[in-house]
Structures are given as C-alpha cells and as structure tokens.
Amino acid sequence: MTRKIRVLGSDRPAEVFLALREALGGGGPAVVPRESTESKGAPWPEPGATVAQNVALVIETSGSTGVPKRVALSADALLASAAASAGAMGGQGQWILALPPHYVAGAQVLVRSIAAQTEPLYYGRGHFDPVQFAALAAQLTHDLRFVSLVPVQLARLVDAAEEGATDVMAALRRFDGILVGGQALAGALRERSERLGARILSTYGSSETAGGCVYDGLPIGATTVREVDGGLEIGGPVLAEGYIGDPERTAAAFHEADGLRWYRTGDLGRVTADGRVVVEGRADNVIISGGEKVLLDSVERSVRMLDGFGNAIVLAVDDDEWGQVPVVAVEGAEPARLSPRCGSSLPTGWGAPRLPPGSSR
Structure with a gap:
C-alpha cells in the first residue's frame, strides 16, 4: 500500500498543520514541508510518485555529506515521539511555532499540537525579535504552555530580559517547558535562563529519531540509547523508516541487533552507569x-x-x-x-x- 505526496512551503505553517493532521489520521497524503517548494538536488517527487502507506512526513536534510536525504517518518513514530515528549514535560498543552516546519523540531511542534488537540501560535518569518515573541507568548490560553527554540533564539530572549525587558522576562517564565535543541546548550546560557525563571530542557535527537528523544541527557518514552565502539546508537518506536530512494544509506544508518532496530547517529558519546547520555561530538x-x-x-x-x-x-x-x-x-x-x-x-x-x-x- 502507498500514499500520495504533498509538498508545502514552510512559509504556510497553518497549511502544513492541517495537512499533517490529515496525514496522521491516515487519510491524507504524506507531507513534505520545504523552505522553498523547489526540490533539493534532483527533482523530487516526480508526478504521481508515492511513498509507503505508513509514511506521514518526509523531512529533507543535507546530511553530513551534503547529499540530500529524505527521511521518511511514520505516523506511529511521530505520535510516539509526541507522547514521550508530553510524558517528559508533564502533559500536553499549547505550543508556539518559532522554528521552520521543514525542520523536524518545527514539524514536531505541529505534531504535538495535533496530539494535544490544541491550536499552535505561529511566530512567522523574519528576524527573531524578543518583544514580538513576548507579545505572542502572552496570547497562549492553555494551562500548559511550551515552545521549542535553538540556543541562539534563547540567547536573544535572555539578553533582552537581562537588559530590563520585563515583558520578555514574563514570557520566559510563562512557559511550562522550553525545549532547546539543534546543538549543544552552553551551561552558562542555561544558568542565565534559569536564573530568570525559565524552565529549560535541552534536547538531543535528529530527523531520523522524529526529533528530540533525549531530554537533559535522559532518553524519553521507550527510547533506548547505547554506545557501540565509541559511537551512539538509538533504538525505539521513534525511529524513521529510512531514506526515500536510498536503500544503501538506509542500510548503513539503520540495523537490527539484540532483537531491536537501531539508528547509528554518527555522534561520539557514551552512556553513564545511571543511564545518562553524554554526547561528545560528531564522528565526521x-x-x-x-x-x-x-x-x-x-x-x-x-x-x-x-x-x-x-x-x-x-x-x-x-x-x-x-x-x-x-x-x-x-x-x-x-x-x-x-x-x-x-x-x-x-x-x-x-x-x-x-x-x-x-x-x-
């Protein structure tokens, strides 16, 4: 069984949200959010192209070699990730989308909103302005409020709050959880954020794991992380199906061992005796x-x-x-x-x- 593919520009997040809701329900085409509606690399998808029926979202990324990857994520993986995130953050709630939905972190904000049956608020395009963000945060109406940021965005908010922007400080304190991922979160920035009253969770994951699957060093939900020859491997229900049109790369990144399916992250690291994941850097x-x-x-x-x-x-x-x-x-x-x-x-x-x-x- 297969399903059709729908490409949407990430400058139309409300459309991506609705299309994802249909895809997760099983009735709509698989969603491919793009910064530009033009394909990266060779034209894809060709007219009439399809993907496996269980694929709900395709995230396109350059990968570490620069060769385009098309990561196929099933509805089950996306919803498992959303459920694990809600469990780690104390429940489901309302989100602000401050990241592009063609990145997995942005797409997962929409998935979590769908799972929670809440309407996300959209920051929109343009320069990240702390005052504009604070005004949007004030419009959140749910009892639980969340946002996903990259460290540079968090730094902008912290700088503004420390410089006396009381509305920005109030916004930081308004969230029940601020996920920070995309790169390692500097300890100094985290300390500054928490001194202002922000509730920070650093995340680790990738498109291949449906986004962040390790919060503050601890795997969430049913995620399992292990160290093999100095490298980190991740297992669990959040794993992608593989890379569309690239069976060799899929076989190199995903494998089965000890009765589980694993993803080779390409990151160096270790898992401590108490189960904490320590990421030490990229292997490439x-x-x-x-x-x-x-x-x-x-x-x-x-x-x-x-x-x-x-x-x-x-x-x-x-x-x-x-x-x-x-x-x-x-x-x-x-x-x-x-x-x-x-x-x-x-x-x-x-x-x-x-x-x-x-x-x-």
Whole structure:
C-alpha cells in the first residue's frame, strides 16, 4: 500500500498543520514541508510518485555529506515521539511555532499540537525579535504552555530580559517547558535562563529519531540509547523508516541487533552507569552552528578559491552564542572567525537570528 505526496512551503505553517493532521489520521497524503517548494538536488517527487502507506512526513536534510536525504517518518513514530515528549514535560498543552516546519523540531511542534488537540501560535518569518515573541507568548490560553527554540533564539530572549525587558522576562517564565535543541546548550546560557525563571530542557535527537528523544541527557518514552565502539546508537518506536530512494544509506544508518532496530547517529558519546547520555561530538567533520550543520570541508574548499587563501585550513572553535563557529587560518596571518553562514545557510526566516553588523563572511 502507498500514499500520495504533498509538498508545502514552510512559509504556510497553518497549511502544513492541517495537512499533517490529515496525514496522521491516515487519510491524507504524506507531507513534505520545504523552505522553498523547489526540490533539493534532483527533482523530487516526480508526478504521481508515492511513498509507503505508513509514511506521514518526509523531512529533507543535507546530511553530513551534503547529499540530500529524505527521511521518511511514520505516523506511529511521530505520535510516539509526541507522547514521550508530553510524558517528559508533564502533559500536553499549547505550543508556539518559532522554528521552520521543514525542520523536524518545527514539524514536531505541529505534531504535538495535533496530539494535544490544541491550536499552535505561529511566530512567522523574519528576524527573531524578543518583544514580538513576548507579545505572542502572552496570547497562549492553555494551562500548559511550551515552545521549542535553538540556543541562539534563547540567547536573544535572555539578553533582552537581562537588559530590563520585563515583558520578555514574563514570557520566559510563562512557559511550562522550553525545549532547546539543534546543538549543544552552553551551561552558562542555561544558568542565565534559569536564573530568570525559565524552565529549560535541552534536547538531543535528529530527523531520523522524529526529533528530540533525549531530554537533559535522559532518553524519553521507550527510547533506548547505547554506545557501540565509541559511537551512539538509538533504538525505539521513534525511529524513521529510512531514506526515500536510498536503500544503501538506509542500510548503513539503520540495523537490527539484540532483537531491536537501531539508528547509528554518527555522534561520539557514551552512556553513564545511571543511564545518562553524554554526547561528545560528531564522528565526521561537521559542526553545529546556530542549529545548522556546517560542513568544514565545504567551507575550506570555498575559502581556498579566494586569492591568497590557497593553503588555508578551516577549524572549529567553541562559541558562547553559536555553539561552534568555523575559523580560517592562513600562514602568516591572524586566524579569522567566519560567519556561521559560510558553507551552510542559517534559516533566514522563522525567528532565526541575523548576523550582527560587521560579521565576516
């Protein structure tokens, strides 16, 4: 059995919400949210193309190699993730969508809203403005209120609150849970947030796990995490079906062992004796900056095309705001920090921050 596919622009989140509700109910086409309605890479889907009947959502991502991946998520996986999240956060409630729905974190805000039978509020496109966000937060009507952010957005809110914006401080305190994912959450930022009264949960997961499946280091719901040869593998009902049209990549990422199906995350890490997951970094040459994957090899190739940079190398350094940023080093010159947009684009809408004036590119 198969079902049709429906591509929707993520600039129409209310339409994505309704289409997802139909897909999760089994009667509607599988939803493919896109930043642009143009396909990444080779044109897809072709007219008349279908996916397996159980697939409700397809998340497109570049992956660590830059080759497009189309992650097929079943209704069961999405709803299992939503149920696990509700269990970890103390119940179901109303959400603000402040992330693009073509990212799994944004799509899951819509799925959780569908599961809770609540209407999400939409931040909209454009520069992330703490005051605008605070005004939207004041419109939430449910007893339980939630939002999912990337660390850069949280930092903008914390900065504004610390600078005396009382409405922003009230907004931070208004949420029963603020999920923060997409990259590691710096301890200092978390401490600043919690001093203001924010209830923070750092998340770990990916499109292949229907979004965050580890909260504050602990697997949620029926998720299982294990360490194999220094790498992390995840098992449980939240796993994707695989990659559409790419059986080799699917076989490399997903496998069965010990009676369970596992996803090889590509992350280095370990699981402590008390079950806490410790993520130590990517196994490949990729960093997460501002919630986006940045391919250092790609950045280096681009930099080396510039006059005088033929022997440049690009390294990653920690950054309090962006998580990590690429740095270019050339013999005889001082190392220069590159914008996180170099080699990989941050989303320009949906509350994603813009670079400050004077940022190097």
